[in-house]
Amino acid sequence: MFTIKEASEKLNCPAHTIRFYDKEGLLPNIRRDDKGNRLFDKKDLDWIRLMTCFRATGMSIAGIREIVELAMQGEETIAQRRAILVAHQSEIVKKQQVLNEAFEAVSQKLEVYNNIQNGNPEDSFLEYIGKLDAPTNNEGFK
Template identity: 35%
Template sequence: MTRHLPIQQAATELDVTPDTLRYYEKQGLLIHVGRNTSGHRQYAPADMDWLRFILCLKSTGMPLELIKRYRDLLVAGDHTIAQRQAILTEHHTQIESDLKLLQTNLTRIEQKIEFYDNIHSDSTKSCSTN
C-alpha cells in the first residue's frame, strides 16, 4: 500500500510549514495533491519527491515563477524534455557562477580573519614580554 501523508506530517518530513505547502499549491507548483474523504490533503510519495525537487530548486535560488514554468512543461509531456533540460542547464550554470563568487568572497574573509589573528597574536606577545 502506498503511504500518503497528511499535510502536517509532510511538512515535518520536508522541514517546512504546512502554510508553505498550501502556498506552493496555491501558486500552481504542485501537479495534483490528493484529498481524503474528509477533504484533507494527502501527499503521495510522488508528491513528496516533487516537493523535494521544488525545495532543491528554491534553495539554489530558482524563482518560483521559473519552477512553475518547469512544472508546466513537465505536465505538458515528453515533447518538452529539451526545454526542461535547458532550464536546468541554465540554472546549473548560474549556481556554478554563484559558487565561484562565494568561494572568492570566502577567501577574502579568511584572509581578513587571518589578518586579525596576526594582530591579536602580535599584541599578546608584546603584552607578555612586559
C-alpha cells in the first residue's frame, strides 16, 4: 500500500490532483487507514494513470465520472464505455489535426526567419506567403 505522497511520487502526479480525483468520485475504491489517510495499491495507481491520461486528452471530469460509474456497474456496460471512448477519440483526432496544421505554420515561419538570417529575406517572404494556409479545422479547441 502507498500513501498519497508515495503515490504522487510514483505517478509524477501532484497529491492535490489525486485528492481532487478522489473528491470528484473518480477513484471509487480508495481505502483509508485508521486516521483517515488515503491508501493506494497498484490497481489504484493504474486507475489514476488512466484518469490522468484521459484528462491530458481533454476529457471532462463529467465524462470521466460517467466512465467510472459505468465501470462500477460491471462488464455489461462495456459497450457504453467503448462508445464514449470512440467519441472522445474522434475529438482527439480533430484536435491533433489542428495542432499539426499549427505546427506546420510555425515551421514555415521559422523557415522564413532562417532564410532572413542567411541573407535571403525577399525569397523567404514570398515562399512563406505561398505556403501559408489558415488552419482548416479550428473547432478542436473550443
